[in-house]
Amino acid sequence: xxxxxxxxxxxxxxxxxxxxxxGIRDLAEAIGQQGMEVIGFTSYVDLSAFAQQASRASCFIxxxxxxxxxxxxxxEVEIAVASLRAFIAxxxxxxIDIPIFLYGETRTSxxxxxxxxxxxxxxxxxxxxxxxxxxxHIIREAKKxxxxxxxxxFNALVNYAEDSSxxxxxxxxxxxxxxxxxxxxxxxxxxxxENMLRADVCNAVxxxxxxxxxxxxxxxxxxxxxxxxxxxxxxxxxxxTSTSNKIVWHSTVAPGDIVVVDRNCHKSILHSIIMTxxxxxxxxxxxxxxxxxxxxxxxxxxxxxxxxxxxxxxxARNAKNKKPRILTITxxxxxxxxxxxxxxxxxxxxxxxxxxxxxAWLPHATFHEFYKDMHxxxxxxxxxxxxxxxxxxxxxxxxxxxxxxxxxxVQNGTGRQLxxxxxxxxxxxxxxxxxxxxxxxxxxxxAAMMEAxxxxxxxxxxxxxxxxxxRAMRKVDAEFGDDEWWFKVWGPEKLAxxxxxxxxxWVIHPQDKWHDFGQIESGFNMLDPIKATIITPGLxxxxxxxxxxxxxxxxxxxxAEHGIIIEKTGLYSFxxxxxxxxTKGRWNSMVTxxxxxxxxxxxxxxxxxxxxEFVKKHRQYERVGLRDLxxxxxxxxxxxxxxxxxxxxxxxxxxxxxxxxxxxAKMAHRDIERISIDEIEGxxxxxxxxxxxxxxxxxxxxxxxxxxxxKYLQFARDFNTAFPGFETDVHGLIKEQxxxxxxxxxxxxxxxxx
Numbered sequence: 001x002x003x004x005x006x007x008x009x010x011x012x013x014x015x016x017x018x019x020x021x022x023g024i025r026d027l028a029e030a031i032g033q034q035g036m037e038v039i040g041f042t043s044y045v046d047l048s049a050f051a052q053q054a055s056r057a058s059c060f061i062x063x064x065x066x067x068x069x070x071x072x073x074x075x076e077v078e079i080a081v082a083s084l085r086a087f088i089a090x091x092x093x094x095x096i097d098i099p100i101f102l103y104g105e106t107r108t109s110x111x112x113x114x115x116x117x118x119x120x121x122x123x124x125x126x127x128x129x130x131x132x133x134x135x136x137h138i139i140r141e142a143k144k145x146x147x148x149x150x151x152x153x154f155n156a157l158v159n160y161a162e163d164s165s166x167x168x169x170x171x172x173x174x175x176x177x178x179x180x181x182x183x184x185x186x187x188x189x190x191x192x193x194e195n196m197l198r199a200d201v202c203n204a205v206x207x208x209x210x211x212x213x214x215x216x217x218x219x220x221x222x223x224x225x226x227x228x229x230x231x232x233x234x235x236x237x238x239x240x241t242s243t244s245n246k247i248v249w250h251s252t253v254a255p256g257d258i259v260v261v262d263r264n265c266h267k268s269i270l271h272s273i274i275m276t277x278x279x280x281x282x283x284x285x286x287x288x289x290x291x292x293x294x295x296x297x298x299x300x301x302x303x304x305x306x307x308x309x310x311x312x313x314x315x316a317r318n319a320k321n322k323k324p325r326i327l328t329i330t331x332x333x334x335x336x337x338x339x340x341x342x343x344x345x346x347x348x349x350x351x352x353x354x355x356x357x358x359x360a361w362l363p364h365a366t367f368h369e370f371y372k373d374m375h376x377x378x379x380x381x382x383x384x385x386x387x388x389x390x391x392x393x394x395x396x397x398x399x400x401x402x403x404x405x406x407x408x409x410v411q412n413g414t415g416r417q418l419x420x421x422x423x424x425x426x427x428x429x430x431x432x433x434x435x436x437x438x439x440x441x442x443x444x445x446x447a448a449m450m451e452a453x454x455x456x457x458x459x460x461x462x463x464x465x466x467x468x469x470x471r472a473m474r475k476v477d478a479e480f481g482d483d484e485w486w487f488k489v490w491g492p493e494k495l496a497x498x499x500x501x502x503x504x505x506w507v508i509h510p511q512d513k514w515h516d517f518g519q520i521e522s523g524f525n526m527l528d529p530i531k532a533t534i535i536t537p538g539l540x541x542x543x544x545x546x547x548x549x550x551x552x553x554x555x556x557x558x559x560a561e562h563g564i565i566i567e568k569t570g571l572y573s574f575x576x577x578x579x580x581x582x583t584k585g586r587w588n589s590m591v592t593x594x595x596x597x598x599x600x601x602x603x604x605x606x607x608x609x610x611x612x613e614f615v616k617k618h619r620q621y622e623r624v625g626l627r628d629l630x631x632x633x634x635x636x637x638x639x640x641x642x643x644x645x646x647x648x649x650x651x652x653x654x655x656x657x658x659x660x661x662x663x664x665a666k667m668a669h670r671d672i673e674r675i676s677i678d679e680i681e682g683x684x685x686x687x688x689x690x691x692x693x694x695x696x697x698x699x700x701x702x703x704x705x706x707x708x709x710x711k712y713l714q715f716a717r718d719f720n721t722a723f724p725g726f727e728t729d730v731h732g733l734i735k736e737q738x739x740x741x742x743x744x745x746x747x748x749x750x751x752x753x754x
Contacts, residue, residue, distance in 0.1 A: 011063035030135035058142035152220035225447035242268035251426035257325035289543030294517035336531025349384035367455035466578035549634030658702035
């Protein structure tokens with residue numbers, strides 16, 4: 001299989017009709033005749049952009065016989081050396097291994113400073129050897145570099161696919177051959193390509209190793225990733241961090257165990273509570289009226305506070321063992337709020353059996369000093385004695401994994417080691433016996449991409465792009481002035497004029513006005529800049545509605561029809577992420593489209609013109625103006641005071657009536673009844689109740705409905721009736737049509753009247 005990694009030549013004479021130009025072209029031709037592509041440039045252009053060619057090149061050949069190096073003045077030579085030094089530094093910031101060669105006709109290594117020479121793989125003196133000889137030397141170094149690039153599993157998978165072995169095992173498409181027997185199969189084959197299909201193999205292939213028992217190239221890749229991520233053990237998972245969370249829980253939690261959990265955790269944690277039969281004790285995060293989930297106050301983590309919660313829980317206070325079995329914290333929230341993990345370890349180390357940090361949105365943090373102490377596991381971290389620390393990470397969310405690529409990181413205690421054999425029983429319980437090998441390969445490659453110094457450079461680039469985006473949005477706001485509306489990006493008021501700025505700018509303090517999380521402790525939390533929540537006009541952070549407003553759901557549909565798909569939408573906010581794949585072009589397009597939305601809104605253009613695809617499905621909006629629709633939805637939000645309802649329902653006191661596993665058992669045995677939302681006050685839910693937005697479970701099986709939650713469900717019913725196409729989705733809320741009228745129900749635990 002041939003990968004395209006050309007030799008990059010940078011020489012101002014590359015296309016010139018002179019001796020120097022002829023010499024470098026002869027060398028390029030000799031390299032090409034031996035099977036390697038050569039691309040020639042005549043200048044460095046933009047250094048940082050050009051240095052990124054290092055990800056696409058097999059080596060660089062740089063001329064030092066340009067005019068500035070030759071007959072130029074000392075000042076010109078100094079400038080040329082500085083330019084060369086800057087280029088090499090920019091390359092090495094991302095890649096310490098790619099070969100760099102200098103070549104000249106008259107200049108030699110004595111004309112080049114030592115700090116530059118030490119970064120080189122060779123010095124070529126033109127015309128002293130034949131072009132063919134020099135080409136072989138360059139190709140040897142380039143191939144040595146390329147051969148070392150592939151991490152263990154990806155390398156084995158590529159070699160296996162190249163072997164063209166006949167497949168007698170599953171999957172049944174046999175390396176893609178089955179698709180070639182059908183017209184629609186031909187389309188599928190042409191779309192995905194032969195390499196992907198040849199690499200889709202069964203776990204019976206010995207030379208690829210086993211994911212399920214961590215042997216062979218799979219094990220080598222997991223060990224390689226553990227080294228890169230600075231942890232004691234690392235396990236690849238091919239069906240997402242939802243499954244990674246369940247593996248961790250089933251490896252340590254048993255029925256009747258007390259578990260301490262972030263109330264606004266991912267639903268996979270609540271599924272784990274149900275599956276293990278655990279007794280949950282919840283830590284309550286703060287929240288502002290934008291719907292943004294804030295941090296759990298530091299005081300909630302104290303042993304005294306946790307003991308009080310245990311005694312207040314009717315099931316936990318009667319448990320045989322009062323020591324919590326696991327603590328699970330969402331480390332980073334959807335909107336980017338993260339915790340100082342070292343402080344949590346100091347408070348709870350050895351008081352809880354296992355500390356688990358759901359870092360689905362934070363796999364990048366260990367690679368940059370900006371996040372020091374703000375992630376679970378890393379180099380030089382303090383270890384507790386008897387407590388294991390787990391981090392579960394979605395490689396596919398912010399790194400370069402394929403969808404469902406995830407990993408589990410483990411840090412041993414000083415007096416307690418992970419029993420990998422017992423842990424693997426839980427791993428087997430939740431893993432498919434037919435894992436997708438492309439996902440494993442993406443876990444492998446995603447980790448290798450973060451090898452120093454490349455990982456730090458990638459994270460720094462994400463930080464810079466995210467902060468540049470914020471600066472651009474503020475610039476547009478300033479140009480519009482006070483008399484015009486514009487979008488805001490939620491976050492600290494202070495931004496550095498250039499670069500990343502100070503980490504302290506992103507640390508959350510109680511006196512800060514921008515977050516409205518109340519009296520939280522300084523230094524315990526920070527906002528991750530690469531998560532950007534954009535606020536639309538209409539609602540302030542205290543929950544007060546303006547005279548006019550622009551609901552975020554409308555902006556999201558507008559952006560989608562203009563080719564921009566965002567991550568999450570709230571009432572007056574939407575969320576985007578600056579992953580390592582985001583570029584200046586993408587976020588500049590976002591700024592441009594938001595400006596176009598403003599123009600269309602200000603002109604009140606009809607929806608058939610600005611949202612044609614949406615209007616095709618919902619003809620009732622055809623003659624409605626964009627501004628008019630915004631005002632209609634805004635007025636309904638204001639009438640129901642929905643910002644305060646959504647805040648209050650998550651912070652309300654919800655009574656626990658049953659252990660979640662017992663309530664789920666009622667559902668499994670159909671010992672439930674379907675009740676109208678107008679009649680469910682005090683009834684026990686048999687299902688998770690999860691409003692979207694924000695997609696965070698509101699109620700767990702076994703909890704009783706209160707008036708605040710019912711008021712929100714009634715709002716959802718009325719809103720969905722009034723604005724089809726913009727429905728508020730609530731998982732657990734059942735919609736049924738009766739005589740053409742939508743009725744809403746919830747499945748609750750059956751309760752005998754006797």
